[in-house]
Amino acid sequence: MTIPAIAPLAPTADAIAQATQALARGQLLGLPTETVYGLAANAENPQAVRQIYDRKGRPAGHPLIVHIASAGQVAHFCPAVPAYAQTLMDAFWPGPLTLILPRRAGVADAVAGGQPTIGLRCPSHPVAQQVLQACLALPAPIHGLAAPSANRFGKVSPTRAEHVRTEFGDDLLILDGGACDVGIESTIVDCTREAPVVLRPGHIGASAMEDAINAPVIDPFAGHGDDSALQGPRPAAPGTLAAHYAPNAKVRLMDAKSIQAGLDILGPQARNMAVYARARLHSPSPHLILRTMPAQAAQAAHELFDVLRQLDGLGVKLIWVESPPADDAAWSGVRDRLQRAAASV
Ligand code: TXA
Ligand code: MG
16 A cells, blocks of 8 residues: 555544655655654664655754653663653653753764754654654664654745645655644753753743742843853854745834835835734735734744745745743744744845
8 A cells, every 4th residue: 555645634544644755655644743843764774864864954063852652762762861851751742842961872863963962852742653663663673763854955944734744745754743733843951061951942931930949040032040050151052043934025023003104115116025923904905915813822822834825825025923921931932933034145
């Protein structure tokens, strides 16, 4: 039996088995997770991992996140885990949280981009969970799946199976798990220091993590916590670039007043452009595409990448986006992705 390039929503046991066999043969798989779709391969098969870099056009120094079925797989990749990281796993896994941990020497070198560490995440999406469990049950178990977001380098992450197809074409096997709930990539936390440091903001915020570990979490994106006490160089996520997550259209972040002023000046001439704003704005131009951004951060995150892709599909050249509310930590994931989209040239 062959399975279509996109297996049906809620994949059957057969589809899961075939996807798992493909991974065991060293092939790639479009995998739904609760954040975004991943381009998955056996993390311990260097040739398979090489294909991820090739197909994405991703630079070699950018490490990949490894997805595991449960916290039980951590010891395979990491010799030791700080107590606070264990507490974060207990509190937030399975879920949209990636922990950077010390890596066992010689294990999964191909995903590490030269780092002595590894990023581990246990996704909650039922399809991802089924695939990971089936991988572990293989005669030669696969302990983890390397899976960056399934988009070409620098582009918007995919939140639907069709997006992955658009990025990589018909020959990639893709499991369709529906639209991703969270919609932006996982929160990444560096757990190699005395205190956890947020490297990429996401759905799980610093205060929720502080409540779990009962100790400070440093989050430079929300101006949260004092990072001056940290020993050593300021942590950075290799491969997180200022310009990233960009649609083809140019993105400009502006406050609602400036957008309205711009629309007033353009008047009926506004065309080939879109506005994506929480505020109710108006334009006399019949050609302007006006989309309302949800007032809730989680809802805005859920649809953000899909909206950017839809606007690209409509051929707009310019998108004016209302800046997310300043000083509101709930918006830091969306703010970060929009700032990076707007930084692209
Ligand atoms: O939600 C997600 O995390 C999605 C889904 C598919 O799980 N994956 C994802 O992967 O966003 P990717 O490759 O697009 O982003 C991975 C980022 C890298 O750019 C890097 O910043 C960071 O994770 N990263 C991975 N391993 C790391 C390490 N050992 N040290 C520091 N940063 C690391
Ligand atoms: Mg990515």
